[in-house]
Amino acid sequence: MAEVPALEIRGLTRRYGKVIAVEDLDLTVQVGDIYGFLGPNGAGKTTALRAALGLIRRDTGTVRLFGDDRLVGARSKVGAIIETPAFHSWMSGRENLLQAGQLSGLGGVALDREVDRVLERVELTERAQHKAGGYSLGMRQRLGIARALMGGPKLLVLDEPTNGLDPRGMREVRELVRSLALHDGITVLISSHLLAEVQAMCNRVGILQRGRLRAEGTVAELLSEGAGDGIVEVGALDMGALSAAVAGIEGVENLGAGAEGRLRLRCGELPLYALNAQLVGQGVQVSALVPARRNLEDVFMEVTR
Numbered sequence: 001m002a003e004v005p006a007l008e009i010r011g012l013t014r015r016y017g018k019v020i021a022v023e024d025l026d027l028t029v030q031v032g033d034i035y036g037f038l039g040p041n042g043a044g045k046t047t048a049l050r051a052a053l054g055l056i057r058r059d060t061g062t063v064r065l066f067g068d069d070r071l072v073g074a075r076s077k078v079g080a081i082i083e084t085p086a087f088h089s090w091m092s093g094r095e096n097l098l099q100a101g102q103l104s105g106l107g108g109v110a111l112d113r114e115v116d117r118v119l120e121r122v123e124l125t126e127r128a129q130h131k132a133g134g135y136s137l138g139m140r141q142r143l144g145i146a147r148a149l150m151g152g153p154k155l156l157v158l159d160e161p162t163n164g165l166d167p168r169g170m171r172e173v174r175e176l177v178r179s180l181a182l183h184d185g186i187t188v189l190i191s192s193h194l195l196a197e198v199q200a201m202c203n204r205v206g207i208l209q210r211g212r213l214r215a216e217g218t219v220a221e222l223l224s225e226g227a228g229d230g231i232v233e234v235g236a237l238d239m240g241a242l243s244a245a246v247a248g249i250e251g252v253e254n255l256g257a258g259a260e261g262r263l264r265l266r267c268g269e270l271p272l273y274a275l276n277a278q279l280v281g282q283g284v285q286v287s288a289l290v291p292a293r294r295n296l297e298d299v300f301m302e303v304t305r
């Protein structure tokens with residue numbers, strides 16, 4: 001028998017005046033998922049997450065958290081960071097968490113212990129007594145996750161948790177999220193613009209555009225669907241000449257920048273040697289010709305075209 005989903009959204013619509021921010025959205029996060037929620041700027045991700053958590057009103061639709069449609073009852077099972085978490089800069093990280101706990105009705109030794117536990121979990125114990133105002137963006141994000149973890153949620157909802165972080169900060173958050181999912185058994189719903197990150201981190205993905213879900217599936221499913229064949233990355237001494245030559249070859253689609261400064265192309269049925277011959281024939285000095293696999297960015301571009 002299938003387990004009750006962690007989150008089940010059905011027919012969710014939310015308008016702001018005439019703008020339909022989220023339209024008739026169905027989305028299911030299964031227990032154990034690390035679900036990547038993707039979409040261009042303004043697609044409606046934050047609105048959908050807010051409405052799903054009952055932070056804003058919804059116009060239509062139902063939301064069930066672990067099978068329960070009474071959000072108040074299910075709230076304790078959910079921890080969330082929606083957009084950048086705010087903290088009192090003059091208070092220490094620990095004091096911020098203590099205050100958050102008190103506001104949600106905790107206190108005494110139990111609260112102290114819980115704060116110590118979540119600080120340890122996000123590796124902020126050493127800096128816990130320092131003022132939050134002096135924290136780096138990455139530390140603030142981890143403090144936000146610590147706050148979301150208080151009370152031991154079974155579902156963690158993170159809206160762009162790596163937004164603005166440097167590579168090290170991103171990696172810390174990514175590894176923390178993975179470890180929360182894999183070791184602590186927490187189901188994760190994470191919105192992000194970082195497609196490579198999502199491809200590496202998530203097992204399921206949904207792509208939202210203009211308030212509607214355009215594609216959903218496991219990463220493997222999305223990568224194997226549709227026109228995925230014949231992707232190659234080409235390097236040349238003169239990349240401008242390469243681009244110009246590609247534009248004149250029938251059946252070859254320019255997908256934009258690839259790895260290491262190469263150009264990403266979809267060649268369909270055209271074999272690599274034929275592509276190479278055509279490029280060389282047009283005077284392009286080809287320096288690399290690398291077969292590549294379809295990635296989440298390709299899928300995203302196709303779906304949101």
Ligand SMILES: Nc1ncnc2c1ncn2[C@@H]1O[C@H](COP(=O)(O)OP(=O)(O)OP(=O)(O)O)[C@@H](O)[C@H]1O
Pocket residue numbers: 016019020021039040041042043044045046047048
């Ligand atoms: N409080 C608001 N008042 C009016 N319109 C809003 C409000 N919040 C969002 N919108 C509009 O709703 C649509 C969806 O916005 P939303 O912030 O949910 O998108 P998003 O996918 O989270 O975008 P981003 O990737 O930039 O965070 C946009 O057209 C936006 O302008």
Ligand SMILES: [Mg+2]
Pocket residue numbers: 045046047159
């Ligand atoms: Mg947003």
